[in-house]
Amino acid sequence: xxxxxPACATRYQADEAKFPPQGRQVRCAKCGxxxxxxxxxxxPEPETLAPAVADxxxxxxxxxxxxxxxxxxxxxxxxxxxxxxxxGAMLAVMAGWIGLIALVLAIGYSAVRYRQEISVxxxxxxxxxxxxxxxxxxxxxxxxxxxxxxxxxxGQVVLAVSGNIVNGSARELPVPQNVRVTxxxxxxxxxxxxxxxxxxxTLKAGxxxxxxxxxxxxxxxxxxxxxxxxxxx
Numbered sequence: 001x002x003x004x005x006p007a008c009a010t011r012y013q014a015d016e017a018k019f020p021p022q023g024r025q026v027r028c029a030k031c032g033x034x035x036x037x038x039x040x041x042x043x044p045e046p047e048t049l050a051p052a053v054a055d056x057x058x059x060x061x062x063x064x065x066x067x068x069x070x071x072x073x074x075x076x077x078x079x080x081x082x083x084x085x086x087x088g089a090m091l092a093v094m095a096g097w098i099g100l101i102a103l104v105l106a107i108g109y110s111a112v113r114y115r116q117e118i119s120v121x122x123x124x125x126x127x128x129x130x131x132x133x134x135x136x137x138x139x140x141x142x143x144x145x146x147x148x149x150x151x152x153x154x155g156q157v158v159l160a161v162s163g164n165i166v167n168g169s170a171r172e173l174p175v176p177q178n179v180r181v182t183x184x185x186x187x188x189x190x191x192x193x194x195x196x197x198x199x200x201x202t203l204k205a206g207x208x209x210x211x212x213x214x215x216x217x218x219x220x221x222x223x224x225x226x227x228x229x230x231x232x233x
Contacts, residue, residue: 007033167203
């Protein structure tokens with residue numbers, strides 16, 4: 001039998017056996033309108049009919065809703081595919097920043113740890129280290145354990161100055177051949193100085209060589225002593 005919705009005129013092909021003589025309530029699957037349909041048979045009409053429904057009262061949900069539900073899993077799948085890509089890109093950026101920070105820290109540590117060797121290779125860096133309060137010796141050769149004492153020889157006072165010349169770098173270096181000893185008073189005014197030649201010309205990395213120099217009749221007002229390398233000439 002043919003059912004026609006009074007509201008939207010949509011037609012349905014229904015099973016006549018499901019409609020008793022007293023009729024029954026039906027609902028339009030398109031517009032949702034409900035009406036009482038008698039059980040009398042209705043002759044079929046030649047027009048194009050809407051798809052048959054087994055039971056108009058229990059008609060399926062709107063196709064639009066069905067399509068929405070069908071499209072939702074596809075959208076979720078696409079989002080799930082993009083999520084690992086975004087996570088991977090974020091991890092790559094984080095790894096890059098961590099690597100850069102580690103590199104900067106490593107360079108900073110090396111610059112401090114090996115500042116003596118760096119200043120020997122690149123003497124201009126000594127000024128940078130000094131401005132940061134870090135003592136370096138751009139020459140690589142320095143003095144250690146400097147000491148002095150007075151002696152009497154034949155009734156004459158002799159000042160004996162001793163110590164070590166040390167190579168603090170990581171390579172063999174030449175030893176400057178002109179060492180100056182300066183005596184100054186309590187106000188750091190120079191009273192006297194003299195030069196001597198070390199007994200070694202080169203020192204290997206970490207090697208040291210002792211020195212001893214003497215001065216007869218040093219100034220009695222001398223209170224400070226300085227040992228340093230002097231320019232040749």
